[in-house]
Amino acid sequence: MKRPGHRLRPIIIKEFRQIRRDPRSLIFLLVIPAFLLLLYGYALNFDVKHLPLAVCDLDGTSASREFIGTFEHTEYFNLKLRLDSPRAIDRSLGREDVRIALVIPRGFGEDLAAGREPEAQVIVDGSNAQSASTALGYIGAIVQEESVRLFAQRLDDRGLRGPAFPLRTDVRVWYNPELRSIKFLVPGLMAFILMVIVVVSTSFSVVREKEQGTMEQIAVSPVRPSELIIGKTIPYILISLVSAHLVLFLSFILFGISIKGNYLFLLLTMVLFLTGGLGQGVLISTVTKTQQVAFMISILTTFLPTFILSGFIFPIRNMPWVIQAFSYLVPAKYFLSALRGILIKGSGLSAFGPDLLFLAAFAVLALALSIANVRKTDEERPRARRWRPR
Amino acid sequence: MSVSIDVRGLGKRFGAFTAVDDVSFTVRRGDIFGFLGANGAGKSTTIRMLCGLLAPTAGTASVAGHDIRREPDKVKASIGYMSQRFSLYEDLTVEENISFFGSVYGLARKTIRSRMPWVLDLAGLRDRERSLTRTLAVGWKQRLALGCAILHEPAIVFLDEPTGGVDPISRRKFWDLINTLSERGVTVFVTTHYLDEAEYCNDIRLIHAGRIVAGGSPRELKERVIRHPLLEVECSRPVEALEILQREPWVLETSIFGTTLHVSVADEAEGRARIARILKQRSLSLIRLDRITPSLEDVFIHTIEEQTGARRSGEARP
Numbered sequence: 001m002k003r004p005g006h007r008l009r010p011i012i013i014k015e016f017r018q019i020r021r022d023p024r025s026l027i028f029l030l031v032i033p034a035f036l037l038l039l040y041g042y043a044l045n046f047d048v049k050h051l052p053l054a055v056c057d058l059d060g061t062s063a064s065r066e067f068i069g070t071f072e073h074t075e076y077f078n079l080k081l082r083l084d085s086p087r088a089i090d091r092s093l094g095r096e097d098v099r100i101a102l103v104i105p106r107g108f109g110e111d112l113a114a115g116r117e118p119e120a121q122v123i124v125d126g127s128n129a130q131s132a133s134t135a136l137g138y139i140g141a142i143v144q145e146e147s148v149r150l151f152a153q154r155l156d157d158r159g160l161r162g163p164a165f166p167l168r169t170d171v172r173v174w175y176n177p178e179l180r181s182i183k184f185l186v187p188g189l190m191a192f193i194l195m196v197i198v199v200v201s202t203s204f205s206v207v208r209e210k211e212q213g214t215m216e217q218i219a220v221s222p223v224r225p226s227e228l229i230i231g232k233t234i235p236y237i238l239i240s241l242v243s244a245h246l247v248l249f250l251s252f253i254l255f256g257i258s259i260k261g262n263y264l265f266l267l268l269t270m271v272l273f274l275t276g277g278l279g280q281g282v283l284i285s286t287v288t289k290t291q292q293v294a295f296m297i298s299i300l301t302t303f304l305p306t307f308i309l310s311g312f313i314f315p316i317r318n319m320p321w322v323i324q325a326f327s328y329l330v331p332a333k334y335f336l337s338a339l340r341g342i343l344i345k346g347s348g349l350s351a352f353g354p355d356l357l358f359l360a361a362f363a364v365l366a367l368a369l370s371i372a373n374v375r376k377t378d379e380e381r382p383r384a385r386r387w388r389p390r
Numbered sequence: 391m392s393v394s395i396d397v398r399g400l401g402k403r404f405g406a407f408t409a410v411d412d413v414s415f416t417v418r419r420g421d422i423f424g425f426l427g428a429n430g431a432g433k434s435t436t437i438r439m440l441c442g443l444l445a446p447t448a449g450t451a452s453v454a455g456h457d458i459r460r461e462p463d464k465v466k467a468s469i470g471y472m473s474q475r476f477s478l479y480e481d482l483t484v485e486e487n488i489s490f491f492g493s494v495y496g497l498a499r500k501t502i503r504s505r506m507p508w509v510l511d512l513a514g515l516r517d518r519e520r521s522l523t524r525t526l527a528v529g530w531k532q533r534l535a536l537g538c539a540i541l542h543e544p545a546i547v548f549l550d551e552p553t554g555g556v557d558p559i560s561r562r563k564f565w566d567l568i569n570t571l572s573e574r575g576v577t578v579f580v581t582t583h584y585l586d587e588a589e590y591c592n593d594i595r596l597i598h599a600g601r602i603v604a605g606g607s608p609r610e611l612k613e614r615v616i617r618h619p620l621l622e623v624e625c626s627r628p629v630e631a632l633e634i635l636q637r638e639p640w641v642l643e644t645s646i647f648g649t650t651l652h653v654s655v656a657d658e659a660e661g662r663a664r665i666a667r668i669l670k671q672r673s674l675s676l677i678r679l680d681r682i683t684p685s686l687e688d689v690f691i692h693t694i695e696e697q698t699g700a701r702r703s704g705e706a707r708p
Contacts, residue, residue, distance in 0.1 A: 010493035014482065021481045021522075213475035220441045220471040220548075221494045222463055 011231025061109030202281030279366025401448030529560025
């Protein structure tokens with residue numbers, strides 16, 4: 001007479017009521033992700049711009065000033081210090097007043113005019129390898145461009161129409177033409193933030209009922225383990241979807257990241273990913289006995305794996321194969337790949353279909369294991385009691 | 391009278407440990423059935439099997455006409471359960487708890503609404519339906535839990551130490567509720583370690599180390615188990631007196647109850663004389679010496695001691 005799953009409704013209503021009574025869980029789910037996006041979004045920035053530059057111009061000719069100008073007129077370097085002697089470089093690099101020093105030796109202009117190859121010295125603070133190598137790239141490009149310009153000018157001065165250069169490249173950057181690292185980072189941030197939040201929030205769900213004894217009351221009722229687990233997950237799927245949209249909205253407002261691809265695919269991807277994460281949380285909840293342990297396991301299984309093995313920051317293909325193998329177990333990796341496809345590239349289903357399949361499989365597996373675990377915990381011996389003869 | 395619970399050779403092993411061993415009994419419809427035993431004797435394990443939570447490793451049982459092995463879901467739908475640990479949602483209101491458990495048992499919203507006042511009256515929680523459950527005193531919580539457990543009008547209610555940690559007045563009120571249920575034809579299966587409460591039961595089973603060791607109505611138990619006269623002795627230094635009397639061969643059994651001793655002897659007149667004599671010899675002053683009707687506590691202690699004694703001697707001579 002009753003349709004199947006009619007016991008889902010009371011469980012869903014009950015969960016919503018409990019979430020409402022405990023504003024901390026709502027804050028955790030809705031406010032923390034937005035806050036983390038803000039924090040990481042501004043803090044994690046791999047773009048190397050406006051590097052403080054010191055210049056020691058020992059030549060002081062118009063040629064040297066012109067050469068320095070080519071550095072100054074880019075957005076990559078800010079001329080911050082003018083030094084009289086190369087000896088001062090050590091101190092200002094050491095104090096991190098500047099990250100790069102350019103030394104132009106005496107006779108630079110003269111050598112240039114005479115057609116000899118003058119040398120300028122560049123000193124880079126290599127303590128931050130990432131920004132140092134980026135800076136070196138910029139410097140190389142600037143110097144090369146300047147050399148080509150000077151060469152062409154020289155030919156021109158001699159009245160020669162120079163031959164075309166033997167090789168030309170026409171570089172176009174797709175998807176992220178300004179090469180802003182934030183476009184690369186935001187999908188990763190979304191995956192990271194949502195994964196941690198979602199797993200932690202549901203990891204309490206079953207274990208809390210065990211601690212409070214309500215689990216036993218549910219167990220003797222006709223509620224089936226599947227109804228309990230699914231009923232508990234649904235409210236969290238809805239809330240975490242709201243949270244995910246909040247993060248999307250904020251990344252648009254703050255970082256100008258819009259959805260290039262199909263929104264429905266994005267929604268599907270998010271639902272699958274969030275369900276998997278929630279499933280993982282519930283699973284943790286079914287195997288633990290206290291909320292503290294559940295919390296610790298959630299953090300351990302989400303924080304580092306998602307940070308390191310999802311391709312969020314560190315490219316997976318550069319890792320040793322053992323670690324690469326582990327990365328295949330991290331759902332955030334697939335979510336991230338699909339998310340970059342949809343958000344940034346606007347690619348179609350064929351590009352991220354396999355990712356979605358994995359996410360779906362992960363979600364089903366996590367929930368199925370949770371259901372099996374709820375069934376099994378009933379089979380435990382009712383507390384270890386000792387009988388003592390009087 | 392029809393049988394409500396029929397248990398046959400029920401057993402449960404956890405690895406090498408036998409928690410319940412070949413337990414059989416029947417419970418008549420409308421009875422208040424007391425299931426007594428020390429902690430770890432197998433009470434909870436038996437209840438959990440009867441409620442369809444644990445699969446037995448031996449034997450079977452039918453509860454409200456449903457086999458607990460084959461139809462645990464039907465068993466669950468036709469019973470109410472309330473455990474020693476208060477187990478309603480503390481962060482839901484009284485009303486919300488009632489409607490949650492009602493709908494979990496498949497009651498229509500209309501039915502829940504119509505039974506709500508009845509549960510509220512039963513728990514004495516009129517005008518507090520919107521209070522959070524955590525703000526209620528233990529006695530009220532207990533009655534609300536019972537209300538939630540019988541909302542779907544089950545044929546049988548299982549109460550696992552329902553009055554643990556409740557004050558005497560609330561306990562009394564709770565037992566009034568149990569009596570009301572029984573009068574309406576609901577079978578009440580209750581475990582308790584308050585032996586005064588066991589006096590309210592129509593039928594009792596005593597479980598010890600996983601086995602049923604005694605059973606019957608409280609009266610039958612007292613008559614059958616304690617066959618010898620029982621004397622209550624009030625004297626100075628009762629602990630010393632206990633040690634003295636335990637060494638006497640004519641004393642069948644002694645135990646201490648607060649400041650008095652219960653002494654079982656073969657013959658009343660002879661026993662009185664001997665007790666008076668030996669206490670005088672040891673210069674302990676005898677204040678009072680009466681024959682008493684044994685309480686369930688005497689029955690309980692007697693049976694358990696008999697059991698452990700039998701076991702020990704059995705072990706000594708294999």
